Amino acid sequence: MNAADLGIDLGTSSILVYVRGKGVVLKEPSVVAFDKDTNRIKAIGEEARMMLGRTPGNIVAIRPLRKGVISDYTITEHMLKYFIQKSLGRMSFRKPRISICVPSGITEVEKKAVEDAAYLAGAREVTIIEEPIAAAIGAGVDISRPCGNMIVDIGGGTCDVAVISLNGIVVSSSIKVAxxxxxxxxxxxxxxxxxxxxxxxxxxxxxxxxxxxxxxxxxxxxxxxxxxxxxxxxxxxxxxxxxxxxxLKDALSQIVEAVQSVLERTPPELASDVVDRGIVLTGGGALLNGLEELIESKTGINTMTAEEPMTAVAIGTGRYVELVSGGRKLDA
Missing domain, CATH: 3.90.640.10 (ATPase, substrate binding domain, subdomain 4)
Structure with a gap:
């Protein structure tokens, strides 16, 4: 059996795993329950989430990712390993190729931490993809053409706003409000x-x-x-x-400001493409009632939510690997 290709949406609030040829096979909260007395992990994912705010003093339920960045390295590695094995089951003898998406604003050091955690969790090859690119692919946007597409990805910890053209991010902003x-x-x-x-x-x-x-x-x-x-x-x-x-007024106004600031910095030709094609919302935050109308009223640009906003990033991350392995190399 050949090794599987995995796409992982390493989110602050939940982790989604996409397996090539199977789609999204796992969606669990990025929460780990940890016993301070014995220094051991008690539960990971949904089981650990049930313990949030309900644990005795010696057991702490923690989120090892904060604002899209690894805050607890060792626990993230354990969590990744657990989710990778759970997604693959016994079907793979070889180490998988993994692509992981990260917020567009993170530093090289933070990117390296994600990459290292994936290798330690059992990856044979790791590709890091910026979240807006993955979100656009997952939302069904053809990013290879020379025209501007605007993506607003509202996750648990970060909101990424980007204008994408020719497989790359032209202008972007990543804010820690989501x-x-x-x-x-x-x-x-x-x-x-x-x-x-x-x-x-x-x-x-x-x-x-x-x-x-x-x-x-x-x-x-x-x-x-x-x-x-x-x-x-x-x-x-x-x-x-x-x-x-x-x-929610203050948090939403910061998201609207991020969208406006990206539009202000977008080259005129691409900005006119965005006006024609509209703004696409992805991520769990996009499901908030009335968000489309709010962004539309503040920008004057038609705004729509992707068909599957929750899984768009995971699907795009996995499909990115397919595009790469299919010989159509995209620029990361």
Missing amino acids: GDDFDEAIVKYVRRKYNLLIGEQTAEDIKIRIGTAVERPEPQSMEVRGRDLISGLPKVIRVNSEEVRDA
């Missing part, structure tokens, strides 16, 4: 307004169910459970979509 910041903003808002402490998972649930970037014709609301900061007792409140929009 899905995790949306959750954080909701936690802070609920604490400030209701004196209620809620966890990350509750905040994410609020964002997914009633979160919005623009005013909804009919505001929606939901019950939220947390701990009252004054009495210390559990409490239930109702939060509506207008409040969530208010909470």
Whole structure:
């Protein structure tokens, strides 16, 4: 059996693995549960996520990636190894060729750390791809032609905005404001307004169910459970979509500013292509209700979300390997 080609979307909040010929075979949270007393890993992925905020003192559930960058090297290596083996099963005797995508703004040192972790996790060959390129391929954009395509990839830790032409990034911006910041903003808002402490998972649930970037014709609301900061007792409140929009305002305006700054720096010919072709949104953050309308109203450019925004980067990372191994070498 020949070694498989893998494409890995190494995200701050989740890791997706694409296997050549099979598509996306794995999507799990990038969380590791670690026992401080014995110095051993207790769980990785979904199992570890269930432990977030629910562990005894000796077990810590940590995210080894912060803002798209490796913050804990050893644990990232263990996590990668686990996900690679889980994706391949017993089907491969040879080491796989792996392509991994990274945010467009990371340094050479950070890139090298990702590469080293992949080799230590069992890769035979490692290709590092910038996130906007992978997102564009995964969203079905033909990036090989000499015309401008604008991609806005909103992940868990970073938001990457880029104009791509002829297989390369012409102008880009990577900001450390994304899905995790949306959750954080909701936690802070609920604490400030209701004196209620809620966890990350509750905040994410609020964002997914009633979160919005623009005013909804009919505001929606939901019950939220947390701990009252004054009495210390559990409490239930109702939060509506207008409040969530208010909470997300600052984070969203930073994303809009990043889009505007990239447009301002785009050469005129490519900018006119973007106006014709529109802006494509990818990443989990693109699923926020009303985000298309918000970006469209601020830029005047037609904005649409990729068909599968959550998996676009992983698919593009894997397909990049196929394009390379098919002899059509792209410039990284």
